[in-house]
Amino acid sequence: MPLSESDPNPRVPYQHPMPPDAQSDIVVPNAIPDDDRVWVPQAEGVFFRPLCLNISQGYWMNMLRVTRAGVLSRHRHPNPVHGYVIKGRWHYLEHDWVATEGSYVYEPPGETHTLVVPDDVEEMITYFQVNGVMYYVDPYGKHLGYEDVFTKIDMCRKHYTEVGLGSDYVNQFIR
Ligand code: FE
DSSP: OOHHHHOSOTTSOOOSOOOTTOOOOOOOTTSSOSSGGGSEEEETTEEEEEEEEETTTTEEEEEEEEETTOEEEEEEOSSOEEEEEEESOEEETTOSOEEOTTOEEEEOTTOEEEEEOOTTOSEEEEEEEEESOEEEEOTTOOEEEEEOHHHHHHHHHHHHHHTTSOGGGGGGGBO
């Protein structure tokens, strides 16, 4: 039976309250911000814009922005990553494909790669879901550093304090 026949009131909103223990939703009208202060610098020419910093499941949703000079340091993923290219294009030194505007990219657990934006692209913006950690390594896999949702939150607090938005500005993205 089609759904329209089983539900005689398809436009009537759900009549019960949401579960009392459910978290509040997040709506970010300007996911690509008008205010440049919202971009958090993470390396030379590399910035991120937090959207959801999930501290109970250990992942983060963010816009990654890389300007012409930027390289995202070589890193390994123990967990999957999903990406959608909104602007510009980029590639990994380890692969021969190019992620172009409108592309979806899946990075499987076990991937180690180095993201580069070509010289003729002034700016690239990609929406990424990153799970667990970014494990930074040298060319042979030796550990150099890491990022997780908690280091991301720390970076946001520090930056938003410096630019005058305040340390608590990041709280709206934490769940
Ligand atoms: Fe990656």
